[in-house]
């Protein structure tokens with residue numbers, strides 16, 4: 001008796017299926033908004049299981065849509081689930097879930113790019129950064145056009161310990177286009193190594209936990225989808241401001257198939273380019289003929305530390321942006337054919 005009582009407390013009561021919810025509320029996916037829904041509750045359960053132990057957790061789900069992942073989270077015995085959804089059409093279906101799980105589900109009609117989750121959960125959940133992660137989790141299957149800018153924003157939040165990371169080292173389980181998931185975890189020397197690999201890995205332990213084939217979604221996207229788990233590191237592998245790291249990494253990958261000195265030289269104004277690039281690489285102890293993809297996080301750490309010193313010696317340097325210089329000069333087009341298409 002006790003066991004079945006416990007079970008009924010954990011599980012949602014019988015509800016229409018997600019497919020029925022979609023029909024009931026006429027929730028046709030809007031292709032332009034890249035709405036691809038997961039209807040298979042075994043898959044949504046798997047995403048939630050891989051997010052970690054959610055017992056009594058406070059969970060922030062981004063882009064719940066018709067609520068497949070939302071149901072799996074509610075079934076994981078969480079203390080509270082906060083969902084932020086931009087498209088009003090989904091709110092009544094989510095409300096039905098909220099009625100089925102009284103007091104557990106909070107629905108916000110809003111935009112995850114601006115929503116401030118740091119004010120949403122009890123302050124008592126906060127843990128010192130060095131402790132184990134707090135019982136706060138972020139989970140979401142967002143359109144790819146939103147998930148990439150959002151992870152960059154959250155990586156900056158991790159570096160500054162603000163936003164969702166005021167609670168401590170909040171874990172995230174998010175979906176990306178498979179190719180982006182592969183970049184996020186790409187190791188030194190691999191073909192997929194990119195800006196995103198360095199930016200994510202200097203701040204987090206990043207795992208591509210599994211891939212969901214495109215055909216599992218309705219409508220089917222062009223690509224497969226990677227589920228990625230992030231845990232912020234106690235000690236970032238590069239200890240410089242996020243914007244400085246971003247600038248060094250962005251320049252290094254400017255010409256990804258050329259020697260690394262080529263992209264890094266663009267950190268410096270033309271008049272001092274040759275000399276300063278030589279100094280940067282010498283002091284950072286880096287072979288100028290390594291390709292950007294061959295640079296390890298430790299290499300980037302040295303580059304950022306030396307570049308920081310050079311910026312301290314020359315306060316104008318950090319503000320220098322070669323693109324601005326080019327705009328003024330209307331110079332010959334840059335050799336940008338090799339820059340990654342999405343810029344990351």
Ligand code: SAM
Nearest residue numbers: 036037038063064065085086087111112141143
């Ligand atoms: N999570 C659901 C699932 O897995 O079936 C829906 C996935 S669908 C790819 C993405 C959802 O995110 C849609 O419901 C869409 O309306 C919502 N969305 C898109 N951009 C958003 C934003 N900036 N803020 C909040 N929600 C957003």
